[in-house]
Amino acid sequence: MKRIFTEAVLNRRTCYSITNNSPVSNEEIKEIIEFAVLNTPSAFNSQSSRCVLLFGEASQQLWRFVMEALCKIVPKDQFEATEQKINSFSAGYGTVLFFEDNEVIHALQEKFPLYAAYFDSWSDQTAGMLQFTSWTMLENIGLGASLQHYNVLIEASVKKHWDLPQTWKLISQMPFGAPSKDPEEKTFKPIEERVYTFDK
Numbered sequence: 001m002k003r004i005f006t007e008a009v010l011n012r013r014t015c016y017s018i019t020n021n022s023p024v025s026n027e028e029i030k031e032i033i034e035f036a037v038l039n040t041p042s043a044f045n046s047q048s049s050r051c052v053l054l055f056g057e058a059s060q061q062l063w064r065f066v067m068e069a070l071c072k073i074v075p076k077d078q079f080e081a082t083e084q085k086i087n088s089f090s091a092g093y094g095t096v097l098f099f100e101d102n103e104v105i106h107a108l109q110e111k112f113p114l115y116a117a118y119f120d121s122w123s124d125q126t127a128g129m130l131q132f133t134s135w136t137m138l139e140n141i142g143l144g145a146s147l148q149h150y151n152v153l154i155e156a157s158v159k160k161h162w163d164l165p166q167t168w169k170l171i172s173q174m175p176f177g178a179p180s181k182d183p184e185e186k187t188f189k190p191i192e193e194r195v196y197t198f199d200k
Helices: 005-011 026-039 056-071 076-090 102-111 113-140 151-162
Strands: 049-055 094-101 168-177
Touching: 005 113, 026 049, 026 094, 026 113, 049 056, 049 113, 056 076, 056 094, 056 151, 056 168, 076 168, 094 102, 094 113, 102 113, 113 168, 151 168
Parallel strands: none
Antiparallel strands: 049 094, 094 168
16 A cells, blocks of 8 residues: 555545554554654754554553543533544554653753753654654555544553653654544645745
């Protein structure tokens, strides 16, 4: 299912209907995430991104943490829709957790005080590029995925359960699995309103 770059970008879509199946091995998925981490650019070559790849029971445990946290804040009369949404993520084959290491960022802020105010923003940009690269590459091998952000609700539980460094900041969660149906058709705003060209 290898595609040229433009085809891969075009076909990367948000996919909520995922199954507990994969067209490739866990090792190949791991190699994709490792490739993305190694080759995503970062400011000052900081290499501040970290990933945790969860399969099987580990992935389901992650979404149990989310469900438990949401039970405490979502009104009971609204919880059914929330539960269905989280169950759709839990039904997948696995989940990628994306982090940024604040220890790396703080060290750069101390080393380059002139740019200290910008390193957090640059870290966010690195995280965004890594998420896009990982997402596109997963889709390219036949896996559907989406990007979720339950960070504040689950970060402490995630770090404690998998014994992760406290300096890591949870950025997002990407549940993935073989898609059970095609994503909805995407609509686009006029490109003329989004891209401008000047030659002087």
